[in-house]
Amino acid sequence: MTGINHANGRSDGRPALTIYLASPRGFCAGVDRAIQIVELALEKFGAPVYVRHAIVHNRYVVETLRAKGAVFVEELDEIPDTEAPIVFSAHGVPKAVPEAAQNRDMFVLDATCPLVSKVHIEAERLYEDGAEILLVGHAGHPEVIGTTGQLPPGAVHLIETIGDAQAFTPKDPGRLAVITQTTLSVDDTKEIMDVLRERFPNIAVPRKDDICYATTNRQDAVKRIAAKCDRMIVVGSPNSSNSLRLVEVAERAGCPRAMLMERAAEIDWSVFDGVGRLGITAGASAPEVLVDDIIDAFRRRFDVHVETVTTAEENISFKLPRPLRDVPAA
CATH class of the missing domain: 3.40.1010.20 (4-hydroxy-3-methylbut-2-enyl diphosphate reductase, catalytic domain)
Structure with missing residues (x-):
C-alpha cells in the first residue's frame, strides 16, 4: 500500500x-534527576564538574553534558585535587567510593537513583540481621557493583540465571534473603524468584519489588x-x-x-x-x-x-541534593 x-x-x-x-x-525520574544534577552543578559552580562513570547509560546524554563542561572519569584517582563538584552516577557506587572522596575532602553530589539507594539500604539491613544475601542481577553492571559494594566482600551471592538459582547452596536455608537489580526483565526475574521460593520457602523477599x-x-x-x-x-x-x-x-x-x-x-x-x-x-x-x-x-x-x-501515567519526581535546590531548573 x-x-x-x-x-x-x-x-x-x-x-x-x-x-x-x-x-x-x-x-525515568531517576535519570531525569541525575542529568539535572550535572546541569545545575555546571550552572551554579561552573565547569568543570567531574562525573564518576557515565551519569546514565546513553552516549548522546554524555556527549551533550561533556560539551557543557562535564568531565567523565571512571575512578576518583583520575581527578586532580579540586574544589569542583564530583557527581556519582545514577547507578550507585560501592561504599568505598564516597569514603575515598571524603578522605580527599571532595565536594560530592550523589546522583544515585533513590530506588537504587533503597536496595542498598535493604541490603545493609538484611546483612545486619544476619541474612545470607542473594542478588539477582547481571555481573559487571555498575548497579550490581555498587550494591555488592555496600557490604563486605563475599557477603552477596550473585544470581544471574535460573541455573544459578537451582545450583546455589546456602549456608543456612533458614537465614536467606534476596534483592534484585532495578532494571531487570520482570518476567525473567519472576522465574528466578519462583525457583528460589520453591527451593527455599522461608527466603526473605523484598517488601516491595526492587525492579523499579x-x-x-x-x-x-x-x-x-x-x-x-x-x-x-x-x-x-x-x-x-x-x-x-x-x-x-x-x-x-x-x-x-x-x-x-x-x-x-x-x-x-x-x-x-x-x-x-x-x-x-x-x-x-x-x-x-x-x-x-x-x-x-x-x-x-x-x-x-x-x-x-x-499503558500507565508517570508523575514521580525525586528531590535534588540540598546544594542544588536553590538553582532554578532549565
Missing part, C-alpha cells in the same frame, strides 16, 4: 507505515504493542540494561524482530522493506529527541501514521 498525499488525495509513492509509539518510554516502576511500565507498554508490530525499535545504548531488556521483552511478546538503536543514523533500511507496522519505544536513559529523530527519518521514506499506546 502506498501513501496518500492528503493535500490532493493522490498517492505520493511512499508506502504506508503505522508507528505504534509506546508510552511510557524514555527518561519505570522498568516495569516500559516493559508493560512494549508487551501491549509487540504482537501487532512487524518490527520494533528500542531507542537506547548497548550498555543500558533496561534498554536491552526491552528488546528481549518485545520478541518474547510476539514481535518477529526487535532491535536496539542509539540514533537515526544507524537505521538499516533493508530491515524495513515491506514493513507496515513498526513499534518504537525508548529505554529509561534515552532522551525523547532521539525518538523524534527516528520518527522523522521514517517520515521521509514512508507515509507515517503515529498511534501512541499508553
